[in-house]
Amino acid sequence: MLRAVIGFTTIALLTGVALAHHGWGSYDAAKPVTVAGPVVTSKFENPHATVTVRGSDKVWTVILAPPSRMSSRGASDKVIAVGNNISAYGYPSTVEKDEMRAERITVDGKTYEMR
């Protein structure tokens, strides 16, 4: 009995670990997009900084990194301020419409890695 429970527990844990490794699960890395345009709204907030960007086709919601990581990479709230021109390279969400998660952003000629 105990052995069976331990066996099941191990499988459950390993499954959890396997799932946890798909960190980009709901973003389609096979179809990267670049969204460039002015920042429409900007939130420098936990758990992820988020901007909306008026791209050539539509307004995208761009998910960035946690604010503490943004800061340590030099991407302060001023870098992603409303009105700034931003170019974001990343992956479109498979779940949320018009949402993408940025791998990196470029503002004013400077590139900031989000990962």
Place this chain on the structure above:
Amino acid sequence: MHDQAPAIFIALEQSEFAAAIRQSTWLYPLANVGHIVSLVFFAGAVAVLDIRLLGGLAATEPGPLLARARTVAVAALAGMAATGFILFSAEASHLARNPVLQLKAGLIAAGLLNVALYEFGAKWAVEGLKPGAVMPARARIAGAVSLVTWVAVAACGRSIAYF
């Protein structure tokens, strides 16, 4: 995923409390760390509880051991609830529609129901037992259900961010 979340979750996310969590540099990460630290203590206490209920640690008297481990488990659960509420509030409308979080909530309810069933339907059969006594079937079932349920809760918790 495009459906609106129930109004209560939207209100929670738009509250001053939730905004303060999002805007603070350290509050959200601190709650994140606190949630995991609480989990570590909870897992330790639950491991003792479940192993004893399943008949392990047989040299100990089950009643007092279970009572002490339970105190730690309850405190750790309270810590997880408090930190979990902070993490949830920050993105309540989004998370309320997350299928893994919904599953996790259901599993927590099942885990707590198992606790209630044990407290009211099995505890009396365990409390007076001497070291080495065979654990009654209802105690072993409670231990097995607990182990499986809380491990599944933990696995769901870790997976929320990926769905």
